[in-house]
Amino acid sequence: MMNNRPTPDRVLQLINGYWVTGIIGVAAGCSLFTHLEDGAGTVVELAARAGISERGAQTLLDGLVSGGLVELYEGRYRNTPEASTYLVEGKPTSLSSFAELKLRQMGTLAGLPDVVRAGGPVTDPTTEVADNPHWEQVVPAIAAQSVPAATIAAEVIGLADAGEISILDVGGGSGIYSAIWLEANPAARSTQLDWAPINAIARRLLEERGMAERFTCIDGDFHTTDFGTAKYDVALYSHIAHQEGPEDNVEVFTRLRRSLKPGGALVICDYVVDDDRGGPTFPLIFASEMLLKSKKGNTWRRADYHGWLMKAGFGEVSFHPAEPATLVVAR
Numbered sequence: 001m002m003n004n005r006p007t008p009d010r011v012l013q014l015i016n017g018y019w020v021t022g023i024i025g026v027a028a029g030c031s032l033f034t035h036l037e038d039g040a041g042t043v044v045e046l047a048a049r050a051g052i053s054e055r056g057a058q059t060l061l062d063g064l065v066s067g068g069l070v071e072l073y074e075g076r077y078r079n080t081p082e083a084s085t086y087l088v089e090g091k092p093t094s095l096s097s098f099a100e101l102k103l104r105q106m107g108t109l110a111g112l113p114d115v116v117r118a119g120g121p122v123t124d125p126t127t128e129v130a131d132n133p134h135w136e137q138v139v140p141a142i143a144a145q146s147v148p149a150a151t152i153a154a155e156v157i158g159l160a161d162a163g164e165i166s167i168l169d170v171g172g173g174s175g176i177y178s179a180i181w182l183e184a185n186p187a188a189r190s191t192q193l194d195w196a197p198i199n200a201i202a203r204r205l206l207e208e209r210g211m212a213e214r215f216t217c218i219d220g221d222f223h224t225t226d227f228g229t230a231k232y233d234v235a236l237y238s239h240i241a242h243q244e245g246p247e248d249n250v251e252v253f254t255r256l257r258r259s260l261k262p263g264g265a266l267v268i269c270d271y272v273v274d275d276d277r278g279g280p281t282f283p284l285i286f287a288s289e290m291l292l293k294s295k296k297g298n299t300w301r302r303a304d305y306h307g308w309l310m311k312a313g314f315g316e317v318s319f320h321p322a323e324p325a326t327l328v329v330a331r
């Protein structure tokens with residue numbers, strides 16, 4: 001007879017979740033996914049390709065098989081489709097440098113007990129500090145996360161067929177949205193508002209992709225920089241709302257509404273949680289990152305976005321999946 005007693009398996013895996021952060025971060029650091037992409041291999045072959053010990057290679061591969069990122073086929077290891085798409089260097093969707101960054105940042109978790117007790121960062125609130133060098137590390141590493149969402153957002157708002165439109169990307173970071181959107185619509189122009197060193201990173205990307213003449217940057221703080229009036233057809237606010245408190249989001253949405261031409265659209269991309277905070281899983285757990293790194297940030301509920309956008313003067317709000325993120329489109 002089966003008994004329904006829970007086993008400790010899942011709890012042990014969750015407690016030891018840092019093992020996975022370590023294994024993926026180190027595997028990315030020694031280009032193991034890229035070597036696997038060049039061809040399936042045995043432990044001995046892969047250790048030689050990656051320039052690591054056989055014992056180390058076996059340990060990484062065991063961990064990656066356990067995590068479902070690498071599989072064994074006729075005695076050789078190969079990437080699963082997920083690893084092939086998201087962890088091989090050089091692919092536009094590659095999260096490989098993000099995996100390395102997360103491993104480097106893992107020590108900050110030691111401060112979590114104090115942060116939880118206090119209800120926010122105790123030593124260095126990163127998102128509120130103007131022009132924080134933190135962003136120079138983060139922005140290139142997270143660019144790939146926005147590739148699928150930017151592509152879906154372009155489809156949702158019919159960007160490719162929108163003609164000569166002007167776009168404002170607030171906190172555009174790497175410039176990845178502008179790169180994807182300007183490629184989808186060769187008549188569009190985009191303006192990114194971010195800190196000066198971050199805009200320099202974005203300018204390089206747009207130059208590399210041959211779209212520099214249609215891309216302008218404004219250096220500054222989006223809390224204080226004027227967005228203008230009836231200037232843009234589309235405004236974008238991607239992965240910013242979670243670092244801000246409710247009042248700040250309403251304030252920025254109000255000024256963004258004013259910056260839009262009649263009929264213009266505000267596109268928000270973020271990790272949005274259900275109204276009862278019962279899911280989805282990734283946005284729920286991402287809230288811990290904002291507790292660690294911002295004074296007022298959180299993963300906000302659909303109802304929060306809806307209410308703030310109405311207060312800001314928008315009349316129509318729709319939600320579209322771009323997993324693990326959600327796109328919120330307001331007109």
Ligand SMILES: C[S@@+](CC[C@H](N)C(=O)[O-])C[C@H]1O[C@@H](n2cnc3c(N)ncnc32)[C@H](O)[C@@H]1O
Binds near residue numbers: 135172173222
């Ligand atoms: C999480 S990244 C998002 C980048 C991009 N929008 C995306 O979704 O891939 C946050 C960006 O907002 C910028 N940022 C944060 N606070 C800012 C502020 N007060 N004024 C201007 N830019 C800011 C950071 O420099 C960084 O580029």
